[in-house]
Amino acid sequence: MIHLFSKLAQIFSLLALCIVGLVVALVFVQADLLQMEENEQTMLTGANCGNPSVYPTMSDESLSDTARLGRELFNNNCQQCHSAGAEVIVGPGLKGILERRSMEWIVPWVQNSQKMIAAGDPYGTAIYNKYNKAQMQSFALTANEIKAIIMYVQAYKQVMPSIVQP
Ligand code: HEC
Incomplete structure (x- = not known):
């Protein structure tokens, strides 16, 4: 019986570890996505897209x-x-x-x-x-x-x- 409990406890702690790992991974992916969105926004609103009419060769x-x-x-x-x-x-x-x-x-x-x-x-x-x-x-x-x-x-x-x- 005791043996079974410790086995179960082992399984649960493994499961808990997996969940923690997953959550951490998700947080990182989310942060990456946010960063990508931000980059895209700066690309769209950046100085480059302002007014290219005067001196187009000078960035x-x-x-x-x-x-x-x-x-x-x-x-x-x-x-x-x-x-x-x-x-x-x-x-x-x-x-x-x-x-x-x-x-x-x-x-x-x-x-x-x-x-x-x-x-x-x-x-x-x-x-x-x-x-x-x-x-x-x-x-x-x-x-x-x-x-x-x-x-x-x-x-x-x-x-x-x-x-x-x-
Ligand atoms: C209507 C034409 C005209 C405009 C507009 C004009 N300039 Fe001039 N500029 C001249 C002429 C012509 C000369 C040569 C000296 C003279 O004939 O009075 C000169 C000379 C100069 C010189 C001396 C150049 C050298 O090689 O030694 C500078 C500096 C100068 N101008 C700056 C400016 C700046 C800055 C502006 C704008 C705020 C301006 N000029 C607007 C016609 C003009």
């Missing part, structure tokens, strides 16, 4: 938030006369601008280039003459906004070297 993830703001400002204010690459449109391509000019020069230039030319800024006068006295209008942009534009121009240079340097 959004490669841009910081500031550079993304800069891209928007650039597209709205500068693009009709400047490329972010090297080619001349109305004005010079802005590629490598920080190698030619400092931010301290660029900010007041963008805010009022005519004022700088009138004040006799030598570099400003020289490019003004070089570009057939085409006037760049003044922009009511803050220093930070102009910095964001230049950050975008710099990122553009790094991401698309094969297009910028043919």
Whole structure:
């Protein structure tokens, strides 16, 4: 009789172990499924699916938030006369601008280039003459906004070297 009890107890403990194992396995599978769902959601709502209309070759993830703001400002204010690459449109391509000019020069230039030319800024006068006295209008942009534009121009240079340097 005692023998039978201990056998039964053995069987029950084995069964209990099996159940615990099953529950643990289920929890893991569930967690995996949740993770998969989450991944799918980020894939669907991720930056990639945002707005591919502007600069489709430049992936959004490669841009910081500031550079993304800069891209928007650039597209709205500068693009009709400047490329972010090297080619001349109305004005010079802005590629490598920080190698030619400092931010301290660029900010007041963008805010009022005519004022700088009138004040006799030598570099400003020289490019003004070089570009057939085409006037760049003044922009009511803050220093930070102009910095964001230049950050975008710099990122553009790094991401698309094969297009910028043919
Ligand atoms: C209407 C055309 C036009 C627009 C719009 C324009 N620019 Fe210009 N930009 C020029 C021209 C032309 C020059 C060359 C100097 C001159 O003729 O005044 C120039 C020169 C520059 C330079 C000096 C470039 C160098 O290689 O030294 C910078 C920097 C610049 N622009 C930045 C900007 C930014 C930033 C914007 C947008 C906020 C902008 N420009 C919008 C026409 C424009």
